[in-house]
Amino acid sequence: GGSSSGSNTGGSGSPAGSTSGSTPGSGSSSGGSGPSGSLMIYTSIYPDIINLVSPELEKAFPNLKVEWFQGGTEQVTAKLAAEIEAGKIGADLLMVADPSYYVYLKDQDLLLPYKSENFDAVAVDKDTEDYAYTGVRISNVVIGYNTNLVKPEDAPKTFRELTDPKWKDQVVIVDPTLSGTALVSTYALSEKYGWEYFEQLRDNGAVIGGGNSSVETKLVTGEFAVAVILEENLLKVKDRGEPVEVVYPEDGVIIVPSPIGILKTTQNAEAAKAVVDWWLSTEGQKAIVTGWMHSVRTDVQSPKGAKPLAEFAPGAIKVDWKDLASRSGEVKDKFVEIMGK
């Protein structure tokens, strides 16, 4: 590692105009009033959640100026890759969806080990060796269906069932080349059922509907009856009154415990650590739940309309994040090869 160690002058690399003049540690020295200076968080959590937590963070850390760069997981990581190349990482804290990316960053020695005071409360995958990252929110890949088109009793019960002729030309799935969570589900399903599963899906007329939001629209408008999609998308539109329902597949929900991690190059490690603590606290986790995701803590309840994690977590499909981290390109290629014309 070390290729990107913070040999550069303070604060200048921050992309979102962070004008922090803070010297390392300046935040930590100021005892009672908490960390100060500024902190840049790169994240893929929804902007409405950011809007929600911003005032809370402000309350919790009155001297800290928290800035956000928000985008899809893929965009955030692409940006980070370029910054790594330029040797100017702008983020202090990273909160993107795909856990395997943290495996990669850790391998590159880019993450700052930190065992949060709330670490033990986290009930999902976390780096228990080095404390380089820890899950902070949980997204689940599930099945959704349009209630205008499918009666609850007819709804598919398993991922496997989607290859059944009953669902011919009715299924829409998310593109793993565009979405990190879809990459995870593709990996998980191909590991569980082999690539034949996707060949069968293809032959059954399943369609790649783009990213999660685009698939969501196709399901909502009734263009497709069934979708393999993130639970949070379904919960959100269902709440809005759209005709969709969630199915937690019996052959295993795919749980994606999205982590939080501190970049080694941070100039304000104290603040970063404090904010990690906050996110893992019950306040932070409540915000997560408002955003239709599940909390990583057992003491925070599930989002509205969702099954509690505990009910489906045991039967979830296990994902080997290390393996995925090293094979993501291969998985995408294979998927494209199978689904492509």
Next chain:
Amino acid sequence: MAHIRFNNVVKRFGDVTVIPGFSATVADGEFLTLLGPSGCGKTTMLRILAGFEKVTDGEVWLGDTLVSSPSVHVPPEKRNIGMVFQSYAVWPHMNVFDNVAYPLRIRGVPRQEMRERVLRALEIVHLQGLENRMPSQLSGGQQQRVALARAIVAEPKMLLLDEPLSNLDAKLREAMRFELKEIQRRLGITVVYVTHDQAEAMAMSDRIIVMNKGVIEQVAPPAEIYDRPKSRFVADFVGLVNFLEATVESADGTIRIGDDLVLKVQLPEGSHQRVLAAVRPEHVRISREGSGVGTVKGTVKRRYYLGDQIDYFVETSGGEVRVTGNPLEDQFNEGDTVVLHIGHAFAFPL
């Protein structure tokens, strides 16, 4: 049939009336020239005849076919016309050969014959050897000749030529004139010609139309236009002329100009006390002395040597008179006292 008839043609651009009313006929095989001041509507008439401008009113007939009227419009390509545009309109993306070959190509002339005919046309306009040049590599006169070659190559029934020789030198012009005349005679085609070169108009035309502000002033064979101009405008526009105010002395046509110049002319219709006498320079002989009817004394004010002739401006009691002298004959200098012998004059109402 390339007999042309203009039937009270009117042309307006927006609210500018360019042709208030134009009626004329051109016989089959005739060489007709439009002559008139810049901006009088010559190009407009040619364009109407070619079918590029619709008429605002009136009719144009080609033979027995009505080709233009406010409701009828035969498109240009159906009129079998060759044309040289005042702006040349040589196609910049084709070389000389292709430019000239185009009308033949359209007519589907076989390759070999086409080649021959194009080369012949290029020879006629003295452009042999430049077939492969692009127009931008040609001089102005060369481009004009490409346009000319293109107009004649297909030997159309009718040729419309808008100042086709204006950028050529005297020698080449004369050669071209000769060739054009030759083509016209050989093929018996009808030519409508626009030129501002009087010698050209005189030498080539069967008839000349003198236009002024879109209106026909006179239609007649060249000699008649020159010798019996119908109006002061025609006399003035065609050839050089000295205008001198005169008093009518008697009804048989004797007029007096200034103190001592007495001339015999054909008086214009209607009775007039005073008329405008018009005298062409070449109808005046200049000499050292002389007297009698038609002579007047004067002083040489200015003198211009033109090579084949000398122009004198002579001050007389009746006004300044321009005279053309032959350089071979007696020459006069500025300030010399001379006598002018006026051989012929016309008279117009003042």
Next chain:
Amino acid sequence: MAHIRFNNVVKRFGDVTVIPGFSATVADGEFLTLLGPSGCGKTTMLRILAGFEKVTDGEVWLGDTLVSSPSVHVPPEKRNIGMVFQSYAVWPHMNVFDNVAYPLRIRGVPRQEMRERVLRALEIVHLQGLENRMPSQLSGGQQQRVALARAIVAEPKMLLLDEPLSNLDAKLREAMRFELKEIQRRLGITVVYVTHDQAEAMAMSDRIIVMNKGVIEQVAPPAEIYDRPKSRFVADFVGLVNFLEATVESADGTIRIGDDLVLKVQLPEGSHQRVLAAVRPEHVRISREGSGVGTVKGTVKRRYYLGDQIDYFVETSGGEVRVTGNPLEDQFNEGDTVVLHIGHAFAFPL
């Protein structure tokens, strides 16, 4: 200082040598005309002088400044010239007024003065009242006059005029000639003029350069060019001429043409057995009879009426001779037997 010096200027386009070598000087305030066949390089020379073409070799000096050489190139806008392009180059996006006003605008002339000067220039070219027209609403001749007005409006030190009157009728041409000459005299500017109109060249120029294929054939005042052409080419190109083969009878210049025509000429340098005699049509008098030195019998073959003159082509034993007759005098018809009196002739080596 608008004294111009061309120092062995060479111009090649790719591998076409257009100007093989051109040396000449133009005095301050001189009116110099370039005369030559189409494509001989006149426009090229003007463009070199204006600074639009770089020279391949040689130098151009304006006064004491080297303005063009293979390594030096003063841009056109620094040369203080006015120019009329053979293609007019009237700007289609500006109306007449703005086109003409442009050189003044560049020079920062105040509004009111600009307006006056533009209107004056438009008056000079007879375009009053068309200030607000767009070029596309003008006739060819009108556009050309806009170009002329634009060239003179700023009264530059040097005027380069490339066939500026080619699309104007005789009347307007003469008026323009007069105005140009007037401007030149008043301002004492240097004018380099390209024309194919010989009368124009003769009447206006202080000196004429006759060019042929990029090479200077003769530089001299008009009368000298006409009366003492240095070469057969010049004699032929400037003015009309009859070429007749002749045998030298004696070293004092007596030559014989055909059977019976004996003339006295100045023999060309070097000794020759046979020479080419050149006779200008206006140096020949045509009559019914006569005899002696310088006379020859012949038959009228063709006759062209040109208004102010009549051209006769007379067949003699020495060849066909073109003669200019005055329409006022005795007229001859095709077939008539006539006698030609030759007043003056030159001789060139065969």
Next chain:
Amino acid sequence: MSMRFRVESKSVAIALAVAVLLLFGIFPIVLLVINSFIVDGHFSLGNFREVYANKSNLTAVWNTIKASGLTMLFGTVLSFPLAWLVGRTDLPFKTVFRTLIITPYMVPPFVGAIAWGYLANPRIGYLNQWIRALIPGIEQGPLNIYTMGGMIWVLVLFYFPFSFLSISRALEKMDPSLEEAARISGAGPMRVLKDITIPLTAPAIAAGALLVFVAVASAFGIPSLIGGQARIQVVTTRIISYVYVGTPEAMHEATALAVVLLILSVIALWFSNWYLAKREYFTLGGKSTRPTMVELGRWKWPMVVLFAIACFVFAILPVMALVMTSLVKTMGRGFAFDNLTLDVWRSVLKDKVTWRTLRTSLFSSVLAATGGTVVGLLIAYLKVKTRVRFRTIPDFLATFCNATPGIVLALGLIIAFSGKYGLNLYGTFWMLVVAYFVRHLSYAVRQAAAALEQVHPSLEEAALSSGAGWGRVFRDVTIPLIGPSLVGGWFLVFMPSFYELTMSVLLYSSKATPVGYHLYHLSSFASPQSAAVLSVLILILVLIGNLLMRWASRGKVSL
């Protein structure tokens, strides 16, 4: 002589323009490309071998060539007659038609793709529903936008304005006597079109075709939304799948794959240069001729109807689909009278972020478009009007920048301008301006170059001999003569910059958030309806802007 060393304003201006292009466009791309040759700190062709050995990538290359080629072909074939109708005939309402027909260009392509999804998805597309209602017995379809044909259809609609704008301007500028000379030679109108009009407008046609080709090859929105569902991979979607791995190594692989787009664009540009170089195209000369409009006669009203139908299909239908979507309460129930609401409109219009991002985008894209027009004009001038050696190189370089997919270019910009090489723009408003400028510069170059090809040199020379320096000539003669094309080029840069998404998402900062980011966020996190509202809003604003411009310039400047 001191003259020899005089610094000309012309050379300085052009040199500056080229320098700007090199610094902001070429430098970042070259950095990336060089890095793509380095594996583990050594020079290696490994990335290239890896990427180009992959069968999916090769299929994607072929699909890209096919999609770009066909879009270019259909786009050109479609725009020529339309451009001819508005440029050379007395077609009634042509100013309205001219603006309407290019409205697809005023809508972000990905939104357009969504709109066409609403219209023509085989199951519940509005069009299909209507057709099925009219013709009973059809179960599905009959239209299916999710096919190669469907994708090309949408691509054509969104990219043909390149061709339409440049061709219509060229036709307007053409000296009609050139066509008349052919008519009089006996050629009928169609023959004249083939022999004279089309060859003489070749620079404009080629310019448009080239832009369409390169733009489509480097486009992501439409191929991803439509091609994805149609299972058609193209180079950009493949590149994205590399980039989205989120590691520098994958980024290098993405760059290696992007190189094929650079090569394709170079081939296309080289081909067009080669074709154009053989001829001259001065159709705007020193002698003005009357601007004769072809009279359509009895074809007039049929043509109006045809054009109106085209406008309806190209512009009104998709916008209508967006508006309909934006008005429904729940998308699940579709467009029904008891399911309508203005809430989405209200919330988007009331949202301060909407207006803030619109403002940011307006400023950045006006700057990018203006800068692009100036630099593009100079580069085009260098190429067309000078005899300098290597004069065509900057044009190639601008085309490179255009051929580089936005995502790759954005990565390059981050690497180049985050301070490592002395200049730190990253995270500022200026980064957006630079990105938009670089990516779309070649639109301006193409438009200007095609227009300059037509202008006879004597028009500039006349101004020089009037005493104007080069800068003045440029301002007074050159620019006004090709003005309409420059406005067209400005618009072509402005519009995609205004709603730019791919690069914006990577380069925005909290202080300067462009509307493209907002749009992205609305469509992926909020509701597709708010994205529809925002797109329609952008469209309305642009149309108003156009009207204002036309009004302020008394009809001289408009689209």
